[in-house]
Amino acid sequence: MNEKTPAESATRTAPAAVLTRRATAETCADPSSVMTLLADAHPDTGGFTSYRSTFAKGAAGAPAHFHTRASELFFVISGALQVLVGEEVTILSEGDFLAVPPHTAHVFAAAPGCEADVLFVFTPGMDRFDYLRLLGRVMRGEADPKEIAESSERFDNHYVDSPAWRAALEASA
Template sequence: MTTQETPSPAAAPFPPVLTRCADAETCADPSSVMTLFADSDGTADGFTSYRSTFAKGAVGAPAHFHTKATELFFVISGSLQVLVGEEVTVLGAGDFLAVPPHTPHAFAAAPGSEADVLFVFTPGMGRFDYLRLLGRVMRGEADPSEIAESAERFDNHYVDSPAWRAALEASA
């Protein structure tokens, strides 16, 4: 019988990450509270993770895509309406979704529901500044043009989606 040697921590692509809930930064806008857990340091193996709690009827993100990151969604509770490509569906508690790069997607609390969702981006890109910017724009503290100007920096590219517009209009 052979035993394997325990790998050296120096062989890991990044150090272990532990964020205690009590220590996590929170950002809020009129429709959601985001708890920021871990942000990438820009390495190819990094990731970004945060939790968003959406109020009933809250609109999350408009249709957009990422060129580098896969975005992972895990619904902790409630229901999340999502666009993936041109299909709109509802995710419930315990559902998981992985959206690969270049795939248009959007999300909002499902009609009549709140949603509590864990998000992970891999590789990460230091997205916490983007989330902070969104909050400032939604509170009227920053100009919306700053979001468009940050598309490359945060790998967040907005697109038009008639399917998503129709879904939001139907739930209004």
């Protein structure tokens, strides 16, 4: 058995509280969304990454992808988000929560005709803010899209083809 004694447990440093004020939070923007960076993976966060995205009507989110190390959590603050998990497309509405486990293909966008305001959390976290910054630069034409593919291992974003998502987008067009 590998139990810690009370003295050993007491010497471990607990993660510190993390507070990010809206007025000082960094934002990344592209033509169709604004991401507010809340907490990146760091010893102080206890191992999570969180950001908030506001999507314009019909704005695309990430392409179909999966993560090998993290679960991705979605909480819809307002509006509606169209998501594909595996092969199933659904609409998340205000107050809905979704947890996507590792190795599960998923993709999301603002639902047709809707805006969406969504809180994202990754656990365990990893330094993802550089990825979000890169996305903004690519969307604004300031960086080459191949940089996203080249960063897949570093940021644990593994892109896949999704015929089910393409069919859902065509049906809503």
